[in-house]
Amino acid sequence: MVVFSSLRSREKEQWKNLVKFYAANRPYFQRGLRVAFLVYVLVAIVHIATGSGPSSRRGASVSSRKGGKRDGKPQRVAVDDVFYKRLSKILRIVIPGIKSKEALLLCMHSSLLIFRTAISLYVAGLDGKIVASLVRARPLEFFFNILRWLLVAIPATWTNSWLSYIQSKLALAYRTRLTQAVIGQYLGDDGAGDKMYYKISNLDDRIKNPDQMITHDIQQFSSSLAAIYANVAKPVLDMFIYNYQLSQNVGAEGLFVLTVLMQGSTVLLRALSPSFGAHTAMSAQLVGSFRHTHSRLNEFAEEIAFLEGEETEKLLLEREYGGIMKHENYVLKARWWHGCFEEWIVKWLWGSFGLGICAIPTFFKLPGVSSSDLGIRTQGFVTNRRLLLSGSDAMGRVLYSWKDLQDLAGYTARVSELMDTMSDIRTGNFKKSLIASASQEENVKLLQSRGKVFESEEIKFEGVPIVTPNGDVLVRSLSFHVKRGQHLLIVGPNGCGKSSLFRILGGLWTVYGGVVHKPPPKDFLLIPQRPYLCLGTLRDQVIYPHSKAEMENRGTTDGDLLRILSLVQMDGVVEREGGWDAVREWRDSLSGGDKQKMAWARLFYHNPKYAILDEATSLVPPDMEGMMMDNATRLGITLLTVSHRPSLWKYHHMILHYDGQGGYVFTKLDAEKRLAMQEEKQTLETKLQEVPKMKARLAELEEAVRDGAM
Numbered sequence: 150m151v152v153f154s155s156l157r158s159r160e161k162e163q164w165k166n167l168v169k170f171y172a173a174n175r176p177y178f179q180r181g182l183r184v185a186f187l188v189y190v191l192v193a194i195v196h197i198a199t200g201s202g203p204s205s206r207r208g209a210s211v212s213s214r215k216g217g218k219r220d221g222k223p224q225r226v227a228v229d230d231v232f233y234k235r236l237s238k239i240l241r242i243v244i245p246g247i248k249s250k251e252a253l254l255l256c257m258h259s260s261l262l263i264f265r266t267a268i269s270l271y272v273a274g275l276d277g278k279i280v281a282s283l284v285r286a287r288p289l290e291f292f293f294n295i296l297r298w299l300l301v302a303i304p305a306t307w308t309n310s311w312l313s314y315i316q317s318k319l320a321l322a323y324r325t326r327l328t329q330a331v332i333g334q335y336l337g338d339d340g341a342g343d344k345m346y347y348k349i350s351n352l353d354d355r356i357k358n359p360d361q362m363i364t365h366d367i368q369q370f371s372s373s374l375a376a377i378y379a380n381v382a383k384p385v386l387d388m389f390i391y392n393y394q395l396s397q398n399v400g401a402e403g404l405f406v407l408t409v410l411m412q413g414s415t416v417l418l419r420a421l422s423p424s425f426g427a428h429t430a431m432s433a434q435l436v437g438s439f440r441h442t443h444s445r446l447n448e449f450a451e452e453i454a455f456l457e458g459e460e461t462e463k464l465l466l467e468r469e470y471g472g473i474m475k476h477e478n479y480v481l482k483a484r485w486w487h488g489c490f491e492e493w494i495v496k497w498l499w500g501s502f503g504l505g506i507c508a509i510p511t512f513f514k515l516p517g518v519s520s521s522d523l524g525i526r527t528q529g530f531v532t533n534r535r536l537l538l539s540g541s542d543a544m545g546r547v548l549y550s551w552k553d554l555q556d557l558a559g560y561t562a563r564v565s566e567l568m569d570t571m572s573d574i575r576t577g578n579f580k581k582s583l584i585a586s587a588s589q590e591e592n593v594k595l596l597q598s599r600g601k602v603f604e605s606e607e608i609k610f611e612g613v614p615i616v617t618p619n620g621d622v623l624v625r626s627l628s629f630h631v632k633r634g635q636h637l638l639i640v641g642p643n644g645c646g647k648s649s650l651f652r653i654l655g656g657l658w659t660v661y662g663g664v665v666h667k668p669p670p671k672d673f674l675l676i677p678q679r680p681y682l683c684l685g686t687l688r689d690q691v692i693y694p695h696s697k698a699e700m701e702n703r704g705t706t707d708g709d710l711l712r713i714l715s716l717v718q719m720d721g722v723v724e725r726e727g728g729w730d731a732v733r734e735w736r737d738s739l740s741g742g743d744k745q746k747m748a749w750a751r752l753f754y755h756n757p758k759y760a761i762l763d764e765a766t767s768l769v770p771p772d773m774e775g776m777m778m779d780n781a782t783r784l785g786i787t788l789l790t791v792s793h794r795p796s797l798w799k800y801h802h803m804i805l806h807y808d809g810q811g812g813y814v815f816t817k818l819d820a821e822k823r824l825a826m827q828e829e830k831q832t833l834e835t836k837l838q839e840v841p842k843m844k845a846r847l848a849e850l851e852e853a854v855r856d857g858a859m
């Protein structure tokens with residue numbers, strides 16, 4: 150018993166010595182703890198910045214449910230090094246230099262953020278003073294403190310309004326830079342990137358809805374990026390300042406324990422966080438798909454109306470919408486429970502612990518701190534409490550900013566997917582699902598090789614294969630030669646590659662072999678079966694893609710345009726529609742035949758060296774067709790015509806006849822002979838159709854004769 154009590158008294162003595170040692174060296178311990186806190190915050194920032202946080206390892210793939218694949222692998226969306234690489238690439242576009250407008254806005258934004266923190270610190274101290282003057286019952290002091298409170302409200306409100314204004318300006322500036330960069334590549338005419346808008350949707354499978362990405366996703370990305378700066382930089386800065394100030398008031402020990410608690414709960418929260426970045430990217434993708442289905446309904450409204458396809462279209466739309474709702478509900482639920490858990494930890498758990506810390510100077514005599522009266526104690530408590538609330542709010546916002554960062558990762562993935570795909574396409578690297586025959590050995594070789602293209606006055610193909618973007622070899626080796634003035638007729642069964650030849654001539658499809666000699670694209674004008682009518686005035690329809698200024702520069706007047714329209718018997722449309730400056734949705738205002746005539750008027754206005762006519766007269770009467778062909782010939786336009794109408798044959802000198810099996814014949818066209826053969830063929834075909842009926846009638850008669858005989 151004696152031994153035991155002597156042991157206890159020795160332990161007590163040791164403990165006392167330890168406390169004494171601590172009290173004597175407390176300033177050094179305090180300094181050590183503050184440095185440790187600083188290191189901790191820096192490590193945490195580096196942790197987030199390098200994407201090595203727990204959530205980053207749990208990045209989900211966007212394409213797990215639908216589309217969005219790169220190289221056959223699903224695209225990952227997470228706050229990881231891939232995200233930072235993508236982001237830094239985009240940042241170089243949106244903030245092109247330190248002297249740019251965006252850098253200046255960022256600088257102003259940062260200064261205002263620091264100024265606001267300084268105001269908050271002053272307000273925390275003032276709050277304490279107001280309550281202290283109340284407790285001490287000093288009315289004059291109380292009055293002056295309230296006056297200070299009112300005065301500080303002026304720069305405080307001014308700063309807040311400026312902050313949100315500059316943040317919005319920053320988002321707009323980012324959006325403008327990014328939209329200009331993307332549209333520049335999408336519609337720019339700079340060699341390899343030429344006709345990107347065509348290639349991205351026709352030659353590549355990766356981007357399903359570029360329109361949604363350019364209009365919606367870039368806007369969301371810009372707002373998210375502008376907000377992330379305030380949502381991450383400001384709380385981190387606040388966390389430093391408030392916690393440093395708090396540790397000065399209550400001692401660094403409380404701060405140390407609070408930090409350990411916060412770190413523990415942060416790790417737990419992050420481990421339990423759903424992958425919000427992937428959810429954001431998926432939402433954008435689903436909305437894009439829904440919008441695309443809607444725009445198809447608008448575009449083909451007439452066809453669908455005649456086919457009475459409402460039910461099917463409704464089902465398609467409902468399916469798309471159902472997909473969005475399923476996803477949104479899932480995300481909503483995930484956000485709900487995550488929000489509950491997060492608020493309980495951040496607001497209530499940290500809050501109660503913080504109150505305990507604020508009470509330390511009231512209940513304990515801290516070594517080196519002199520005792521104080523009720524007023525000082527109250528002032529200290531109120532100030533510390535405010536600092537603590539602001540500090541834990543900052544810490545909470547750093548936590549919340551993880552979600553913002555994940556949202557940003559989602560939008561960044563969408564925007565960089567578009568930009569990376571465009572870069573790939575610029576280098577001729579397309580990703581399209583190939584048909585089975587493309588994997589045959591000879592076709593694999595063919596798809597890997599490239600042909601040569603030379604600019605020339607005439608059109609000459611030497612052993613050029615016609616291959617569709619999904620690897621279907623339509624013609625293995627095509628050779629023909631068309632000189633200026635030699636009109637070429639192209640015939641063959643459906644899907645044999647007639648229009649595909651034009652796509653090669655227009656530089657849209659890849660030349661996989663042989664040699665192509667062709668004039669530059671500006672020397673061609675295409676009239677398809679359903680001609681394109683642009684948004685704009687009636688005049689714009691004739692002169693497209695020229696502007697009115699370009700038309701005037703080349704010396705053409707509205708009178709000249711009227712004469713051109715009279716050639717296709719369309720001059721009445723000017724008066725009917727209210728003049729050349731009338732603006733309509735011309736696609737709906739003109740009939741099918743009128744649209745074709747308008748396209749012919751455009752041909753006569755531009756007067757190119759070559760005209761590609763792809764069933765371009767299918768909807769106009771034969772006499773009109775003859776007049777248009779004659780006028781084109783008179784203007785010296787060389788015609789490359791696809792038509793099933795025998796009446797057109799007589800205008801052509803050469804014929805390229807596909808057999809539909811990969812073979813073809815290219816020869817001179819003896820129009821008269823061909824016409825006679827065609828007519829005879831048609832007569833025989835009509836007669837052949839009668840044969841089954843005649844046979845049936847014969848059988849009936851034979852039976853009747855047999856019956857009568859019995």
Ligand SMILES: Nc1ncnc2c1ncn2[C@@H]1O[C@H](COP(=O)(O)OP(=O)(O)OP(=O)(O)O)[C@@H](O)[C@H]1O
Pocket residue numbers: 351352617618619623642643644645646647648649650
């Ligand atoms: N963007 C594309 N991607 C993949 N395949 C395509 C694409 N465009 C056309 N094709 C395919 O190329 C083949 C040839 O098409 P093309 O338009 O040249 O036929 P065509 O001979 O003009 O037929 P039609 O007389 O019916 O107009 C078709 O099988 C078509 O499906």
